Ligand SMILES: [Ca+2]
């Protein structure tokens with residue numbers, strides 16, 4: 001079990017991960033442990049991303065459930081700007097401060113919110129972790145922030161002073177050091193799943209933008225390559241996994257809406273216009289892998 005804790009910098013004493021209670025003397029930490037200090041204290045720190053300098057005592061943390069960082073990078077076609085090779089942030093004035101996946105077809109009930117929309121935010125995405133031996137089984141979902149550079153980050157990330165957070169989203173129900181598939185869902189793009197299971201927390205970011213081969217393939221490419229970046233296909237306005245006339249009908253119902261947060265606004269410029277229809281038309285009849293259909 002100790003091998004799991006590669007990020008611990010133990011300078012004295014030892015780590016005995018079994019109980020979740022501090023049993024040694026007082027010890028000091030450099031970061032992340034929120035309230036651990038003396039004998040008998042319950043271990044309440046986050047297990048992910050630790051960099052602890054243990055100077056005295058013994059920690060016996062309970063690692064049966066731990067936080068794991070899921071590090072993913074992804075880009076969506078509708079917002080992609082070929083001039084910058086990043087995504088636009090035109091929607092920042094219209095993005096909701098609460099995660100938008102609480103409606104059909106997602107019905108995700110998470111309470112993720114963000115006090116202030118960061119200037120580098122493109123949209124919300126919904127991450128799913130799935131079992132390595134049965135990728136139809138969803139283990140956990142978390143709604144997260146998609147930054148213009150593709151980094152997917154937690155809502156509590158540090159955006160102050162122009163900071164651009166590294167990719168990383170905290171999951172609470174993963175077996176630390178185990179393998180899972182990762183799925184990225186967008187409101188109006190075709191969802192993707194990783195080509196292979198990944199060990200979380202992952203040290204190297206799983207970068208969907210590297211190539212279309214980063215997405216799980218079901219006989220056809222699941223992403224579009226533009227300017228060397230693999231992008232999620234635009235046009236699945238109702239998020240059901242297919243780009244088809246159902247989506248076109250939603251576009252038609254919303255055409256000419258503007259200054260708002262509309263799923264039919266496929267290119268994320270807060271107008272529902274023929275630009276969006278054209279994006280839909282380019283991808284009409286495409287669909288994602290069956291495991292991700294609603
Ligand atoms: Ca659809």
Ligand SMILES: [Ca+2]
Pocket residue numbers: 264265266267268269270271272273275276
């Ligand atoms: Ca638009």
